[in-house]
Amino acid sequence: MSLRTAVASASRATAVRRAAVPVPVPVFARAASSQAAAASSSSSSSAPQWELPDIHLGQTHSSRYHEHYDATLATDLMYMAYNHRATATAEAAAANADKQTTVLKTGYESNRPAAPLRGNRPHRPIAKGITPETIPRLESITLHTMVREAIGNKHALLSAIMAFRAISGESAQGGGRTGSSGVKVVVSRTGAAQFKLRAGMPVATTVEIRGEAMYDFIQSLVDFVLPRIREFPGFVLPPQSASKTSPSALSGVVSVGLPPAAMGLFPQIEGNLDAYPKLHGFHIHFKTNQRGKDAQEHSRALLSGFRIPFARK
Numbered sequence: 001m002s003l004r005t006a007v008a009s010a011s012r013a014t015a016v017r018r019a020a021v022p023v024p025v026p027v028f029a030r031a032a033s034s035q036a037a038a039a040s041s042s043s044s045s046s047a048p049q050w051e052l053p054d055i056h057l058g059q060t061h062s063s064r065y066h067e068h069y070d071a072t073l074a075t076d077l078m079y080m081a082y083n084h085r086a087t088a089t090a091e092a093a094a095a096n097a098d099k100q101t102t103v104l105k106t107g108y109e110s111n112r113p114a115a116p117l118r119g120n121r122p123h124r125p126i127a128k129g130i131t132p133e134t135i136p137r138l139e140s141i142t143l144h145t146m147v148r149e150a151i152g153n154k155h156a157l158l159s160a161i162m163a164f165r166a167i168s169g170e171s172a173q174g175g176g177r178t179g180s181s182g183v184k185v186v187v188s189r190t191g192a193a194q195f196k197l198r199a200g201m202p203v204a205t206t207v208e209i210r211g212e213a214m215y216d217f218i219q220s221l222v223d224f225v226l227p228r229i230r231e232f233p234g235f236v237l238p239p240q241s242a243s244k245t246s247p248s249a250l251s252g253v254v255s256v257g258l259p260p261a262a263m264g265l266f267p268q269i270e271g272n273l274d275a276y277p278k279l280h281g282f283h284i285h286f287k288t289n290q291r292g293k294d295a296q297e298h299s300r301a302l303l304s305g306f307r308i309p310f311a312r313k
Helices: 003-020 027-044 064-081 084-099 154-168 212-228 247-251 295-305
Strands: 138-146 184-187 202-209 253-258 282-288
Touching: 064 212, 064 295, 138 154, 138 212, 154 202, 154 212, 202 212, 247 253, 247 295, 253 295, 282 295
Parallel strands: none
Antiparallel strands: 138 202, 138 282, 184 202, 253 282
16 A cells, blocks of 8 residues: 555545534524524414504593583583474374385385486475484584696695695594595596596595594684684575575585685694695585484584584675
């Protein structure tokens, strides 16, 4: 055996012995490797290890105007609007309806809506008497504005959307309320060539306020906005000659309008007025639970109890 062959065989035997002896690994290295393996296994698994809790934001404070309605205004409206004759008429109509025999419908009639009333007179709901269950109360408040500049530039709607979101405090699914839709963009249903308007173009925004937020909006409107409008006598009432049977008179919805300067008087906007490039005039629709005869009068009496002023021309 030559010297070169002996040296090569000896080096191979030494390498085999070194590979057979385990090399000690530090404790911190083993801990780091175990953590890395756990992280890789958790990331590789598709199922989440924990779930987000369902957070529901409840009422944080009691509304002063809501307490005023429950404690004082509801009782006053009961005394003012109660009508014995209307109550008796509603009860008699319900009794007569129960006495009438049920008319059997054919298969053709039962699966189709009733035919509309003939003539040009609107349908008049049955006037129900004011009872503790039907005292005039607010159901919702709707804000609406039309931005004419949005016809040529749809980005002009951003200022109106930001202002309505600040005034109403409403956002989509806000506070865990599934019925909260937030500020909506309204598109035109028909076109107008003289205004370069096409059907489907975004031209307006609207938002519906419900629950305790209604009374907070009324408080801001009455305490901060209306007293600071210059030469504001009140919202103009319709003339005495106005029809008492029109759809608006029977609906129980009171609609008023405010100029663009009034939008900047809300405390939510006044504190950061520079963030809004332009202010817009808007309409406020107060929807109540009243229907039928004297619905407008009862609705305005409710709003007058909230210190919203009305005036004759």
